[in-house]
Structures are given as C-alpha cells and as structure tokens.
Amino acid sequence: MSGPSNYQPGSAFEKWLDTRLPIIRLGYDSIVDFPTPKNLNYWYTFGGILTFCLAVQIVTGIVLAMHYVASAQPFIEGSNISQAFASVQRIQRDVSYGWLIQSLHTVGASMFFIAVYIHMFRGLYYGSYKAPREILWAIGVVIFLLMMATAFMGYVLPWGQMSFHGAAVITNLIGAFPVVGDALRTWIWGDFAVSNATLNRFFSLHYLMPFVIAAMVGMHIWALHVPGNNNPTGVEVKSKADTVPFHPFYTVKDAFALALFMILFAAFVFFMPDALGHPDNYIPANALSTPTHIVPEWYFLPFYAILRAIPDKLGGVIAMFGSIMVLFALPWLDTSRVKSMRYRPLARQFFLLFVVACLTLGYVGAQPAEGLFLIIAQIATAYYFLFFLAILPILGIVERPGNAPASISEAVLKPGAARPAHAAAE
Amino acid sequence: MAEANTAPGMMTPLGHGAGTNEHDASRRDFIFIAAGAAGAIGAAAVVWPLIDQMNPAGDARALATIEFDLAKLELGQEVRFTWQGKPVFARRRTPEEITKSEQTALSALKDKLSRNQGLPASADASDANRVPVGPDGKPKPEFIVLVGTCTHLGCVPVFGQGDFGGWFCPCHGSHYDTAGRIRIGPAPANLEVPKLAFVTDSVVRIG
Amino acid sequence: MKPNIVALGSLFGLLAFGLAPSALASESKAHPKHVGFSFEGPLGTYDRGALQRGFQVYKQVCATCHSLNLLSYRHLGEKGGPFECFPAPQTEGEGEAHGTAHVRPICPATPNDNPIVKAIAAEVSITDRDENGDEIDRPGRPADRFRAPFENEQRARGANGGALPPDLSLIVKARHGGADYIYSLLLGYGENPEGLNVPDGKYYNPWFPGDVASIWSGEKNSVPEGGLIAMAPQLEIASQIVEFGDGTPATPEQIARDVATFLAWASEPKVESRKRTGVVVMIYLILLAGLLFVAYKAVWRNQSH
Numbered sequence A: 001m002s003g004p005s006n007y008q009p010g011s012a013f014e015k016w017l018d019t020r021l022p023i024i025r026l027g028y029d030s031i032v033d034f035p036t037p038k039n040l041n042y043w044y045t046f047g048g049i050l051t052f053c054l055a056v057q058i059v060t061g062i063v064l065a066m067h068y069v070a071s072a073q074p075f076i077e078g079s080n081i082s083q084a085f086a087s088v089q090r091i092q093r094d095v096s097y098g099w100l101i102q103s104l105h106t107v108g109a110s111m112f113f114i115a116v117y118i119h120m121f122r123g124l125y126y127g128s129y130k131a132p133r134e135i136l137w138a139i140g141v142v143i144f145l146l147m148m149a150t151a152f153m154g155y156v157l158p159w160g161q162m163s164f165h166g167a168a169v170i171t172n173l174i175g176a177f178p179v180v181g182d183a184l185r186t187w188i189w190g191d192f193a194v195s196n197a198t199l200n201r202f203f204s205l206h207y208l209m210p211f212v213i214a215a216m217v218g219m220h221i222w223a224l225h226v227p228g229n230n231n232p233t234g235v236e237v238k239s240k241a242d243t244v245p246f247h248p249f250y251t252v253k254d255a256f257a258l259a260l261f262m263i264l265f266a267a268f269v270f271f272m273p274d275a276l277g278h279p280d281n282y283i284p285a286n287a288l289s290t291p292t293h294i295v296p297e298w299y300f301l302p303f304y305a306i307l308r309a310i311p312d313k314l315g316g317v318i319a320m321f322g323s324i325m326v327l328f329a330l331p332w333l334d335t336s337r338v339k340s341m342r343y344r345p346l347a348r349q350f351f352l353l354f355v356v357a358c359l360t361l362g363y364v365g366a367q368p369a370e371g372l373f374l375i376i377a378q379i380a381t382a383y384y385f386l387f388f389l390a391i392l393p394i395l396g397i398v399e400r401p402g403n404a405p406a407s408i409s410e411a412v413l414k415p416g417a418a419r420p421a422h423a424a425a426e
Numbered sequence B: 001m002a003e004a005n006t007a008p009g010m011m012t013p014l015g016h017g018a019g020t021n022e023h024d025a026s027r028r029d030f031i032f033i034a035a036g037a038a039g040a041i042g043a044a045a046v047v048w049p050l051i052d053q054m055n056p057a058g059d060a061r062a063l064a065t066i067e068f069d070l071a072k073l074e075l076g077q078e079v080r081f082t083w084q085g086k087p088v089f090a091r092r093r094t095p096e097e098i099t100k101s102e103q104t105a106l107s108a109l110k111d112k113l114s115r116n117q118g119l120p121a122s123a124d125a126s127d128a129n130r131v132p133v134g135p136d137g138k139p140k141p142e143f144i145v146l147v148g149t150c151t152h153l154g155c156v157p158v159f160g161q162g163d164f165g166g167w168f169c170p171c172h173g174s175h176y177d178t179a180g181r182i183r184i185g186p187a188p189a190n191l192e193v194p195k196l197a198f199v200t201d202s203v204v205r206i207g
Numbered sequence C: 001m002k003p004n005i006v007a008l009g010s011l012f013g014l015l016a017f018g019l020a021p022s023a024l025a026s027e028s029k030a031h032p033k034h035v036g037f038s039f040e041g042p043l044g045t046y047d048r049g050a051l052q053r054g055f056q057v058y059k060q061v062c063a064t065c066h067s068l069n070l071l072s073y074r075h076l077g078e079k080g081g082p083f084e085c086f087p088a089p090q091t092e093g094e095g096e097a098h099g100t101a102h103v104r105p106i107c108p109a110t111p112n113d114n115p116i117v118k119a120i121a122a123e124v125s126i127t128d129r130d131e132n133g134d135e136i137d138r139p140g141r142p143a144d145r146f147r148a149p150f151e152n153e154q155r156a157r158g159a160n161g162g163a164l165p166p167d168l169s170l171i172v173k174a175r176h177g178g179a180d181y182i183y184s185l186l187l188g189y190g191e192n193p194e195g196l197n198v199p200d201g202k203y204y205n206p207w208f209p210g211d212v213a214s215i216w217s218g219e220k221n222s223v224p225e226g227g228l229i230a231m232a233p234q235l236e237i238a239s240q241i242v243e244f245g246d247g248t249p250a251t252p253e254q255i256a257r258d259v260a261t262f263l264a265w266a267s268e269p270k271v272e273s274r275k276r277t278g279v280v281v282m283i284y285l286i287l288l289a290g291l292l293f294v295a296y297k298a299v300w301r302n303q304s305h
Helices: A012-018 A023-032 A042-065 A083-093 A098-125 A134-156 A161-174 A181-189 A196-225 A246-271 A298-309 A313-333 A345-365 A371-398 A408-413 B002-006 B022-052 B058-062 B095-103 C005-023 C048-060 C073-077 C094-098 C115-123 C153-159 C178-187 C235-241 C252-267 C271-299
Strands: A035-037 A243-245 B066-069 B078-083 B086-092 B143-147 B165-169 B174-177 B182-184 B196-198 B203-206 C125-129 C135-139 C203-205 C227-229
Touching: A012 A023, A023 A246, A035 A246, A042 A098, A042 A196, A042 A246, A083 A098, A098 A134, A098 A246, A098 A298, A098 A345, A098 B022, A098 C271, A134 A161, A134 A196, A134 A298, A134 A313, A161 A181, A161 A196, A181 A196, A243 A246, A246 C271, A298 A313, A298 A345, A298 A371, A313 A371, A345 A371, B022 C271, B058 C073, B066 B078, C048 C235, C048 C252, C073 C115, C115 C135, C178 C252, C235 C252
Parallel strands: none
Antiparallel strands: A035 A243, B066 B203, B078 B086, B086 B143, B165 B174, B174 B182, B196 B203, C125 C135, C203 C227
C-alpha cells in the first residue's frame, strides 16, 4: 500500500494483470513482503485475531439472517412468544447445525470484544496512538464505536426480556439530551415505545454495520501500512535489519496465536454457550414487567458503570460518551516524547492502575448502583478521566523516561541493557 | 542463532545460514505441509454446517409425510392440498373415465413411463401403474393421487379443461388425461405420482 | 522505597471485589442443591429413562397448567430425544424365555416413523379446521406443537387466580441455577416460617425469587429468603398419580429429578450433539495449535527477535 514494491510478476498472466489491476502486487506488498518489526510480541497478534472475529460474525450472521424473523408479533395465536424469539429457538432446535451457527455468533460477539479490549490496551501501553499513527488510532476508535452499536442492536434481535428492556434503557439515554431528546428517541423507536418497528430497523442496521466495519478495517490496515507497525520498544524502524517480511514470520505467529484463541472460543461455544449471557434473555419480551436486575452484556459493563456513577441523567450520558470520545484526543493529550511505556517507569504504574480501574468499573457495572458500589464506581470513573486528562499530559513533562534503545536490533541483541533497571523483569 | 544479525538485509526466511542442511529443510517442509493441511481440513469441515443449514429444517422435514382420507372424496370430486409445499390433487374417477383411461394404448402416450415414486423407474404408464395400490395389494382405479406440478415449468394445472377430460396447464398449454398422463403440449413427462401407502382401508399416507 | 501505585491500585480493586458479598446481602443466596445430573459436565448425556419418566410427569401433572410452546411432539423422537430409540417388540414368549436378553433397539430414521411418538401425538386432540373451514378436533400428529393447556394468557390467568403459569420450553435456561433450581423449587415447599403471613392462594418457597419483607412480622434483619409463588406444592399429589412404567418408585425426589431432566432437555435438545462435536473440535484445535507452534519455531529458528 505504500513504499517501493518488490513484487516481480512471475507468469505472463501476472504481468498482464499487473499492468491492468495490480491486485496481486497489493496483496504481496501488504501481507507477504511487508517489512514488519522483528520484535513484535504476542500482544500484537490480536489484529489478525480481530480480522478473524469479524469474518466469523459476518459469515454466521448472513447464515442466521436466512432463518431469523424480525417480528414482534406472536408466533402462534394466544402465545406471548414473538416470532423473533421463536425463530431464534427454531434455529437452535430445528435448523441443521443451527445450534452451532447461532452459538458461534453469540459467543463470537464476546470473543470479538475480548480481543478488541486487549488490542486497545496494547496500543495504549506501547504508545501506538502517537505520531505518526494518530489517524490509525482514530479509525480504531471509530471501529470500536461501530462494534458497540452493532453488538447492542444484535442483542435486541432475540427479543427476550433483556433484549427488550436493554433496548428501552439505552434508547432512553437519548431522551436525556436537551430540547431534541424526546423527538430523537421517538424517531429511533419509530413508535412511542420500543416496538416491532424498532426491532425491524435494528435488524436492518445490524446487518448493515458489519460491512461498514469491514470498510473501516480496510482503512485501518491502510493507515497501518503507511508508517508501518509500532513495536514494543516504540522506536521506529531504522533499517532493514530491524524488520522481517510479514510472511512467513508473522503469518505463522498470528496463525499460532489464532489457534490458541480458537481453543478459548470453542470452549465457550461447545461447553458453556450461555456462560457469557443472561438467563433472563430466555424469557420472551414482556413490555409489562422489567427484569429485577437489568444489566447489559459484560462488554458494556464499564461504560454502564460510568453512566450510573454520575447522579445526573444527562451528566451520566455525557460521561459515558465522553469516556470514548476522550480516546480520540489521546494522541494529543499524551505529551511524552517516548512512545513505549516500557521506558516510562511512572506511566507504567499509572497504566496498570488504569487497567485495574477499567476492570473495577466492569465489576461494579454488574452490581446494583447503590452504597459502596456507587462510591467505587465514582472513584474508578474519576480515575478513568484523570488518567487521560491529567496524568498523561502532566507525566509527559515531569517524568524522566529511561533510555530507549537506539534501534530495534539493539533492543533485540542486548535485552535489558537499554532498559531502566526495574523494567528488566518484564 | 546469532549469525542472522551479521547479515543485515537478509529477507529470506528459510534456508539461510551455515547451520541449515537438507535434512532440516525437508523436516521444515513437512511441518509446513502438515500445518497447512490441518488448517485446510479444519476450514473444509467448517464449510459443511454452513451448507447444510440451508437444507429443510426439522419442522419442514416433519411434514414430509401426510395422511389423507380418500373416503372423503365424492364421485368426480377433486381435492387439493399441499404436501412438502407442493400441490397434490386427489380425485375419485367415474367408471367411464376409468374405462377410457384403461383402454388408452401405450402407443398413444407421449411419455410411456409410469412416473410413480412407488414403482421402479422403468415401469410403464399403464393406468394400473398410476393408481394407488390398496392394502390388499390390488389397484384402486377409482382414485388418483398426483403431484399437481406441471412437468413443463412447474405451473399448477386446472381440472376439467383440455382435450382429454383431465388436467390442463394454462401456462403453456399442456393437456393431461384423467390419469394425469401428458397427451399434448410442451410438458415432457406425466404428472408425478407420490409414494403412497395405505394406513387403513381408506387413509393413505403420502411420502 | 518508591510509592507503588500498582500495589495501591490492586488494593483498591481487591477492596471492590472483597466487599461484594457483604454489600450484596439482599442478592446473595445459596446456590440450589447441586443435584449432580447426568447431563452436566463437558461429556454429560441425558439419562433416557429419566427423560421418559420426566415427560410422563410433564404430561400427567405439569401440562394441566404449563405450556411447552416451542416443542412439537416430533422433538420427542428426534436425535437426542427421550423416545429416539425404543426396544424392538418381542414375539410372545421370546422375551420371557430369554429374560433380560440383549435387545437391539430400533431407532427410526424420522420421528414420523416412530410409533411411540405417533401414539403420544395421537392421544392429544388438536383443534384444526377442515376443508370447509369449520373447527374440528383431530388426533395429533408428530409435526403438531405440544398442545397448550390454555388458549391464551388471559384464560391461563383466569384459571390460576391471576397468575400466569410460565411456558416451560426454556425454563431451565431462563432461571439462575437451571435444573438444580427446578429441582430445589419443586422440593422446597414446607412449613411456613413462624411470623410469615402468607396470603391465600400463595405459597412460600425459599427458592422462589422475591422479597417477603412486607408480610414478615418477625425481626427486621432476619427476613426469610425466598418469595411467594402461586403454584401449589405438586410433588405430594404427583407421587400419588404418577406410576412409572419402568418400575422406578415415584418418590417426590425421583419425580423432581426426572422432570428437571426432561425440562433441561426441552430447553436445549441439541446438547448431546453440541458436546460430542465439541470434543472433536477441541482435539483438532489442540493438534492444530501444536503443529503451528512447531512451524512457528521452525520459521523463527534462525531469526533473533
């Protein structure tokens, strides 16, 4: 996608094609010959894993759409089970391998988020958002937002109790906006409450979004291939000695990591498909009664905790959206000249504390928003924003970073030599 | 291990350095082929569920057989119902119709095969081979049960029109007789007779 | 000594997790009795005898009030179902002569050919319409859905003092604790705790989710756990009515266990295929990961990194 190309068309056909549509050249330059830092560790395999996750969701999703019925009408006369709910059960019970495909899709959503969170924390730790990769990072945040929207709408589709009341809670957030809130909410519902119309449009958009995500992933990879990969040292590639060709070095490493990831994936799909879900979503949607303990899917819990930590409705909504928006500003909030936190002793500790804060938010997000939990959520929320808005900007000025190696090769040859003493154990 | 660093610019992943010998190379090739083959087998195994899911599901398969009580039919009456989503015609023929159909010479037929799922493919299209066989093993010529899909392009023929007293397909003008055999028109074959089995004296199971 | 922010943070995190149980007093509840069903674990399968007995209990007792809307009679004879296979009918005398001789079971290709499933369906009268559009009652067929005891929610509530008996198709998946919960709930009825004023038409059950503080006249901090359920205790009566064909004594514990097994199957009839496939997939993936690791090592062998 960038830089000089080493592609040599072999056959006459390849030569002919190369002068008309250099698609083989594109593939060769991007995933075969692409010079990649030779010190990428396993945290860097999650990009490939995420591509796999997206492919799984799209393929299984297309299949499920062949059987799913987006209708809130009763599936048989007199029943309070909707056609949507019954069609998901029909997939589980009657469609050949439907149980497998549906389970892959549901569990796949969780796996997607596990991978994306690791991918994001990795970028955060190694400073992958810093120049010249600000756009790359911003596209990543857009993909994350799209993923959240897609996952939310997908969770509504089975039309169980959690689907229905989860949709009600989240769409009601929009009502918090001044002036236009009510009109906007009604417009999104297409009715005066979450209804059949809402279900239908959510299905339509749930089908559309993954293709938008796929396009954004293409841009993400494009933006990655212009400056090339960051790496654990945060030191840019200086010479060819710092790199290896992507294939076979990283294709095989990514494939191995993917196989490990698939073992985890399969363990959930085949042995505990409901472990990450909530029993209440196996109760058909009932507009007259809300589940006593309503929680979103686990991957939204930290944001849900931030929402509830603020005692004001609009304030909570702003904080929740702000917690993601702040990521867009991150490349300019972090003032340090050193990329990788490997060589930033203080930032490292604040980063680990940030991870703890995120996990804590995830935990309290699943608990009732009262008493001690509320206080914990507020402290963790405060730290979340402080980390981006105060700690990172100030640290860049006051912190004395350790000595980063002169090049990747040097770091590889003399591990530990260039690092601050207390980082050597890493 | 370390000599790689003495060769800056080295880009080929395989077969460099003094330590490499032929044995190593073939061992590595074997590993790559094995890993690649294992991956390919896995990918192929995943394809099957994705294909099979498009086949009829359990609820559709459960309706693959249905039962029908022929005793409900009055003389000359035709009843239509669906089986596997396809139209089925069940009709009680009059004695004149039966005689006429039985006397039709095979040579007068356009399609000389029975097209009866309950008979071998080579059975001829005589009237006896088109009608259901009762629980006593004797043909019941007063009844005829047909899949009502024109063998031309799948339209549904109507009864009582056409030149042979049977069915007529309005789409492209195929004429069938009272045993559902094609006589004139573009249709290449007789109307299909589904597999029939009597559950009681008059209740027949289709499929 | 540097101030260790990580240690501080971890302490903070631990605090959050550690305090959870005490702060959760209102939510915390002992897990229902761990019954140890045969279908638990990565290799568990359904006990066919328990499934068949459980179906009998459903049919004779539960079906009076509870629907099973997502199931059809054919499901009983499908792969993994209670009546998938049955012993071959024996000619007179043969069975007695050989005593417990090995009988090869018959497993019909489709539930439509399964005489047991057909007989179960045929016992039920299904409301349908004839060719004139008139309402008729006809014997059920395997493809028919389980007939619901009430035509609609209003009638179901009307016949049950305003409470709606839930559909049981997914009850095991839709409740925390699953089959253990069903088992414990059914056996959980007993004497009402002293000081609990249970209204007429309701029953106290320690396993039923709810809050009985408003009818509790005892000490404020010792409100009994559990809730008020509209379903009367069933097992005492059930053990009088039900007689198992296979000679298993119909004790309340046995009935609870069998019906919980049947309802677990009803919630997820494909469990056995899922687990069987899972074992093969896991073995494959572990082998694949092993091969890829060796390939990874071979590729990177001469490359410092």
